[in-house]
Amino acid sequence: MISEVESKVLDIIENSRDDIIEFLRRLIRARSDNPPGLYEEVSRVVMDEFEKLGFEVEVVEVPMEIVKSYGLETRRINVLGWIRGDGKTTIALQPHLDVVPPGEGWKVDPFGAEIIDDWIYGRGAADCKGSLAAYTYATAALREAGIKINGNLVVVGSVDEETGGFLGAKYLLDKGYIHADMAIVEGGTYSIRHATNGCLWMKVTSIGKTAHASSPENGIDAIRKMHLIMTTLYEYQNNIRKRKCSIEGIDHPTMVITMIKGGVKENVVCDKCEIRFDRRITPEENPEEVEEELINLLKNLMKVDSELNIKWEKLLLAKPAGPTPMNSPLITALKNAGRKVLNEELPVKGMTGFADSRFYWEKGIPFVHYGAGPRDPKDARAHGPNERIKIEDLINGTKVLAIALLNLIGPK
Numbered sequence: 001m002i003s004e005v006e007s008k009v010l011d012i013i014e015n016s017r018d019d020i021i022e023f024l025r026r027l028i029r030a031r032s033d034n035p036p037g038l039y040e041e042v043s044r045v046v047m048d049e050f051e052k053l054g055f056e057v058e059v060v061e062v063p064m065e066i067v068k069s070y071g072l073e074t075r076r077i078n079v080l081g082w083i084r085g086d087g088k089t090t091i092a093l094q095p096h097l098d099v100v101p102p103g104e105g106w107k108v109d110p111f112g113a114e115i116i117d118d119w120i121y122g123r124g125a126a127d128c129k130g131s132l133a134a135y136t137y138a139t140a141a142l143r144e145a146g147i148k149i150n151g152n153l154v155v156v157g158s159v160d161e162e163t164g165g166f167l168g169a170k171y172l173l174d175k176g177y178i179h180a181d182m183a184i185v186e187g188g189t190y191s192i193r194h195a196t197n198g199c200l201w202m203k204v205t206s207i208g209k210t211a212h213a214s215s216p217e218n219g220i221d222a223i224r225k226m227h228l229i230m231t232t233l234y235e236y237q238n239n240i241r242k243r244k245c246s247i248e249g250i251d252h253p254t255m256v257i258t259m260i261k262g263g264v265k266e267n268v269v270c271d272k273c274e275i276r277f278d279r280r281i282t283p284e285e286n287p288e289e290v291e292e293e294l295i296n297l298l299k300n301l302m303k304v305d306s307e308l309n310i311k312w313e314k315l316l317l318a319k320p321a322g323p324t325p326m327n328s329p330l331i332t333a334l335k336n337a338g339r340k341v342l343n344e345e346l347p348v349k350g351m352t353g354f355a356d357s358r359f360y361w362e363k364g365i366p367f368v369h370y371g372a373g374p375r376d377p378k379d380a381r382a383h384g385p386n387e388r389i390k391i392e393d394l395i396n397g398t399k400v401l402a403i404a405l406l407n408l409i410g411p412k
């Protein structure tokens with residue numbers, strides 16, 4: 001049963017349809033490619049919308065000396081929009097402002113925000129400016145309905161999710177700009193994600209010795225040595241797929257060699273060959289143990305072949321996050337809202353990617369990924385050409401969010 005106040009909130013969103021669409025189109029047109037990290041225009045669009053909707057705006061620009069210490073050149077401008085009430089509970093709604101560069105293969109202008117057959121096209125339409133628009137208008141609907149909330153809602157327009165989130169969500173949490181009791185992080189309209197994989201990126205280099213290619217026995221062939229390393233890693237890749245993870249949607253860990261580089265010249269024995277790999281770590285694994293296991297594989301190889309000289313370097317270790325318990329108020333509220341708005345049972349699953357949610361989880365804050373996106377995530381074409389979001393999914397996501405927030409933080 002939909003209550004009177006719920007139907008009021010839903011009507012407000014229905015009447016805001018054009019505003020939601022136009023806000024998303026302005027967001028898409030405001031380029032926020034990362035790299036390099038362009039934030040001046042997009043942060044302005046977000047600030048203006050927050051102000052228009054009566055949010056309290058808080059701009060948190062990262063000092064340039066910190067930005068530069070990360071090897072970055074451009075301004076990092078986080079924008080937070082608050083609605084404050086009396087109680088203590090704070091819910092953070094966490095999308096991000098940046099998008100990956102457009103890449104090739106577009107049939108439309110990636111920053112044109114064109115509407116074709118009820119789909120809005122453009123880089124960031126789905127990942128995740130659509131969720132940003134949905135969070136903003138779900139929050140605004142509660143305010144416009146005159147609902148007294150028992151706590152605070154904050155929409156966190158943060159930077160750099162696409163490059164790790166260190167000066168965005170992590171910075172805001174570490175510096176105390178956000179104290180949240182729960183977080184809703186970018187996601188789709190038709191499922192709830194309550195856990196994410198972690199990730200280890202490593203660079204592995206085999207060191208050899210150059211020689212004339214006509215007498216290869218005088219050198220140490222780093223490519224041939226790398227072949228041995230890769231064979232071992234591919235065996236490992238097959239083996240870890242047999243390790244089961246009980247979280248649906250994650251199922252098992254994965255590893256893939258993603259980059260390779262090496263060689264001096266056609267007629268020179270190669271003295272240095274480098275690969276990089278991506279190892280996804282499930283919430284049921286221990287990241288330190290995973291790292292150690294891989295290093296041991298390399299160490300053991302060197303014991304077997306005395307000519308093998310392997311160097312390794314950890315490039316990233318992102319910890320897995322969740323699972324947020326199935327009986328948490330967040331999941332209950334979203335599932336109830338899904339029944340009321342969509343007349344369907346939202347499935348709760350884990351996801352294989354990693355995102356800003358891990359920074360909330362590290363602080364002990366439960367999270368779910370939920371937002372605006374299609375039923376089949378592939379239809380969004382996130383990070384690919386012709387990225388898009390369906391208007392219906394955008395509006396539906398906004399409605400589900402508003403009803404869930406009302407349930408979580410509205411009058412009791």
Ligand SMILES: [Zn+2]
Pocket residue numbers: 096127128161186
């Ligand atoms: Zn995203």
